[in-house]
Amino acid sequence: MERESMTFDVVIVGAGPAGLSTACRLAQLAAERAQTLSICVVEKGSEVGAHILSGAVVETRALDELFADWRERGAPLNTPVTTDEMYWLSSPERGHRLPKLMLPAPLHNAGNQVISLGNLCRWLAQQAEDLGVEVFPGFAASEILYEGDRVVGVLTGDMGVDRAGNPKDGYMPGMELRAGTTVFAEGARGHLGKQLQARFDLARDADPQHYGLGLKELWDIPAHQHQPGKVMHGAGWPLGKQTGGGWFLYHLENQQAVVGLIVDLNYPNPYLSPFDEFQRLKHHPVLAASLAGGTRISFGARAIAKGGHRALPRMAFAGGVLIGCDAGTLNMAKIKGTHTAMKSGMLAAEAIMDGDVASLDARFDASWAGQELRRTKNFGPALHRFGALVGGAYNALDQNLFGGRLPFALRDLTPDHQSLRAAASCARIDYPKPDGVLSFDKLSSVYLSNTAHEEDQPVHLRLADARIPLGQNLADYDEPAQRYCPAGVYEITEVDGATRFQINAQNCVHCKTCDIKDPAQNITWWVPEGGGGPNYPNM
Template sequence: MSDTTRETMEYDVVIVGAGPAGLSAAIRLKQLDPDREVVVLEKGSEVGAHILSGAVLDPCGLDALIPDWKEKGAPLNVPVKDDSFYMLGEAGRLRVPNFPMPPLMNNHGNYVVSMGNVCRWMAEQAEELGVEVFPGMACSELVFDEDGRVKGVVAGEFGIAPDGSKGPNYEPGMELHGKYVFLGEGVRGSLSKQVIEKFDLAQGKEPQKYGLGMKEIWEIDPDKHRPGSVTHTMGWPLGKNAGGGSFIYHLDNNQVYVGFVVHLNYKNPYLYPYMEFQRFKHHPIVAELLEGGKRVAYGARAISEGGWQSMPKLVAPGVALLGCSAGMVNVPRIKGNHNAMLSGKAAAEAAHAAIENGRAGDELAAYEDDVRNGPIGSDLRKVRNVKPLWSKYGLMASLGLGGFDMWTNTIGLSLLGTLKHGKTDAEATEEAAKHKEIAYPKPDGKLSFDRLTNVSFSMTNHDENQPAHLKLKDPDVPVKVNLPKYAGPSARYCPAGVYEFIQEDGKEPRFQINFQNCVHCKTCDIKDPPQNINWTTPQGGDGPNYPNM
């Protein structure tokens, strides 16, 4: 229900998140009806501040939304020129030939981009059409009407003291109401979680699966720079400890994106994803590329990996899930931005039709149908078995059987049907007693870096005079359960050093949350074995300030 003490603003559509999905929806709504009242609310300090993606962009989403994007100056300036896949050993490499790969794996016609800059450009296009875009406005609550329909969000609440009370500069925020609310929050969005649970949208679906993606931007020696070069690797250093791999993308201005993804269904709680990333950079092919260069930015975020069988129902009364809020990433392609854009466009068209036909507030069944049976569904169905094959049978089975399944799916046939994922990533974590500790080399400060130093390159900032946005359901669980049973995995799975177990002589261990370090990756919300950590939004504008991710 609404809080009568708050100011309210009325719109046709309220969109949470200025990512590719939310901005695509806003643009399409205005294309369909210039008089439509549309607002986009973004928790980052500016559009793009919280956007982190690889990224090699398939422009099909932009082609559908803004066909003249080249003429309008979209920042897609580096076409992919060569595409390489390698299997790594500790000191060597084996090139995986391109010719056996299904056509969908080809990056011809795609672009190496900064999705942060793409979103900044998209926000400009939206504002030119009359969309109101408000950065620094975290959406902390959903608003429901008397029938239980989602009718809006609460945004812009500031000044809550660390103890949860209203401080002297408290601002209650405002309620923004709409005929529809679109949630384009990205992976594991806090409001999307509530909607999925309240309306039981995941019923009958496989659990969502995730990876942790970590990324650095490097400026390298111009003699080594090859704009448009795209490289992916698998194997070392993860080996059998976890699924995952790397990407190395050459963009313009002598810059290279160096990224590493660890699938979060790993069993060994001693695994340290961040240090696996740092160790990877010491492989000869990476070290040679980066030698003499400098790291200029760092960031991390979770990636939805469940695909087709994990995508929840997308709609409930008054609300729709867009893009990564629903998990629309094509895992083997490592791409989701094109589907995010297509989902925003489809949701906008469904909402426009519903409003025009006097059905505002009804479930957008047309949107659900478009996603399931249109280009997004076609994209995800073809690759639906790659992730479960990798998880259950390992990398080689994923390459062999998964590749074969993708080929047969190009003609609409799969001998494997639709495989299940089984456990959640939290449930996959095994007790520490079943595993050995993993010794990681100390960062050298040249190629590899300690976590806190790297976090400073994410430009992350949180006002300390607010409650921690990382909520413990039971404050005793970290020390009484996670430390003795799982060796305190939060101290390792977090790529920003948020969680610490402080052990002092003669004292009981204590759990410390350094929420100021949080880069909003959501890994803790996903991987904590007893699911005791709930990620919520801090006040608007707080978090990382990614310049070019």
């Protein structure tokens, strides 16, 4: 099929903090050097920020470099951290606040800002457009364009195709967006980034990437409970000793708070449901003190890349670069990735403008972002190997006394999807029914994510072998997809006496957990029609 084609100097896939920082820095450098540069950003969400989900407590170091006058420009960072607390929850009723001396230095949040990352991205998009960048939301980059072994752009997805792949009324074929350099900034487990890493063999160390599933809710809370800038983190209950992760609760402006749980996706028990762990977490008195009497107004979920320095791929390849969480630049020791993602994008822009894309890896490694990740290289492996208490003690020693320079190389070589144990060897988990006050069910949560897909379109959750869910995963692991998915996409149903594996693709919040955790690696998350998926407000 002959398709319309547009050519730019640079095409950027993804309007998150990494992609938009790339666009802004490119435009700044072009203006400084009196050069003309055509820059295009494509975003699969219905608007910029629609698919952005993060805590978020943000370190402003990269933003300070990109726009030193961000305050005067009206950037939506209005809530500096005022209180910074860390807890260990030892039971459903008891919690212990930990002294700061016991915490690894990266977990301290003095000087940071509590924000909505979606709103920051909306602001960054406006700065980019003011600099002459073309930003196209609602267009999903579905395929990579190659000439030989060189990337030459992307193809946006067709619109108006029915489930069988046939054009419907209003059909609009995808467009070729060609570029001298293509920047991939899709976020964690980007479906194109995944292909690029395989095609160009971008792995540069022995550790696989590791992930966590982050679940988050936005609440309106009573005025007498609201403390703008209060930051709370914690670990322990409800997650067991063999499941890593932790929770957060941040007080934003406008009498709002966000609460969330991150569950490491290397957990072993196939009966574990991250969504249900999150729901019962909110009943703990430490968290309920902020939420009680409030109203939940939004829900979302997203996988985060947390493998750190040893899981970083090579970022540069022929015709393009991989940046931000698409490359796994999040610093898990800080539970922050915005500043490192932005810095990777700014460095990519500088490499592109200097005509030396291949130097991006060296530039990143030499930057403060690369050095920061290097100093925390053992942080995640220590928690995975020794658990939250012993691993936390190791990390406090390593970070506070030795600055991340202890002469030990802790590795984490088992991919997350290989960590599940057979269901027969694991205990079932009986989760309490939601009370509709602090805890809720999956369907009402998906409703609050404003998720919408054109139902008569090809299913974007693709099975390599349709026999595996029932023939292998159900027998071995009681088909964990029905529990690890936070949106009720996967179900085991009985139809006319026959067991069926059902995919409710319209519920998908684009978290990518199925692509990561499926033990057979049988599920591939593919991009649906542009504009589909969640539409997060103020998240």
